Amino acid sequence: MVTDVNSLEEYARITFPVRAPIINIDIYKQTHYFKINGNNCNHMQFPSQNxxxxxxxxxxxxxxxxxxxxxxxxxxxxxxxxxxxxxxxxxxxxxxxxxxxxxxxxxxxxxxxxxxxxxxxxxxxxxxx
Structure with missing residues (x-):
């Protein structure tokens, strides 16, 4: 598996080398906004599952x-x-x-x-x- 994050970091392209054509999947960044002790916070991730x-x-x-x-x-x-x-x-x-x-x-x-x-x-x- 190869991961390539684009220059804007809006998505990560995951490449799976399988027998027939190589599979590319784009995983888009997700940002979650929340507050902790009155402070604005955010959490960014590229959701994937092992x-x-x-x-x-x-x-x-x-x-x-x-x-x-x-x-x-x-x-x-x-x-x-x-x-x-x-x-x-x-x-x-x-x-x-x-x-x-x-x-x-x-x-x-x-x-x-x-x-x-x-x-x-x-x-x-x-x-x-």
Whole structure:
């Protein structure tokens, strides 16, 4: 992230270097006026909020209070979407900015193993009673 404050200091341009076009956001200065002990005062700021990004792999084993996910073509490994979705303890605290069916991949070895176990169960139902 790169910050550039213009010469009049009326706004700050925040630049986010992402994969496809670079995103520039202008954050405009806000001034709040108030009095303290009868004296006129003001407070100027460029309002922004800190946030953090973690990879799915870095969050394994964590429980996060709030999660915003991009489940898109950048998901490259079977099970990643599940791990990402399971980091939050409540569905109400999960937000998705992108949702692409291709993000949900299943390991073919897992599918074969489930089929093998299903076949054993159907062939020998007495073993699973």
């Amino acid at each position: 946030c953090f990004t973690l990879t799915v792999h870095k969050t394994q084993g964590l429980t996060l209070p709030r999660v915003c996910l991009a489940l898109d073509g950048n998901i490259f490994s079977p099970g990643q979407a599940y791990v990402a979705l399971s980091r939050c303890s409540s569905w109400d605290n999960i937000e998705t900015s992108h949702l692409d069916r291709s993000a949900f991949m299943v390991d073919q070895d897992v599918i074969l193993e489930y089929q093998r176990l299903t076949d054993i169960s159907n062939t020998n139902p007495h073993l699973f009673s």
